[in-house]
Amino acid sequence: MGQNSESALANEQYQTINDLQSALDAYQINNNGNYPEKLTDLLGTTRDWSNEKVTNIPQDIVTGKAYIYQRSETGYTLTYEMPEDGTFLFAGEFKEGTNTATEHFISEESARETDEDEDGISAYDEVLIYHTSDYMQDSDGDGYGDKEEIDAGYDPAESSYDTLR
């Protein structure tokens, strides 16, 4: 397969996962914070950003098989494949091969390796552990970098009480 068709595949996979994520999001908002047990439960769900209802559950664009979806205690995981060489369009957003979408990330695998603001803390840790931004080295804007605050035992997401010396 040539690079063009692979990036077309990657692009379609991206759009499809994105759509499923917003449908999952809309579903849990309408169902007391609970995600569906299976993807087919999404049928009839109206996405927040449009008035369109979900009328069919797509299959994995790359493998042609059903997406692997699982509800978990903390949300959900949605596993899908990205084609070789198809990910260059989305540098830093996906990995080649198996990726896992969650309520926080379109690819958890990629988020673990991404450090957009180059402060030494991965996007994954910034969001799930520190509640900071991977686009700002000083997320709470108090003049001290996230990494610096974490290393010194301060909360990088809360500027009110912390003072570094």
Ligand SMILES: [Ca+2]
């Ligand atoms: Ca970072």
Ligand SMILES: [Ca+2]
């Ligand atoms: Ca700070």
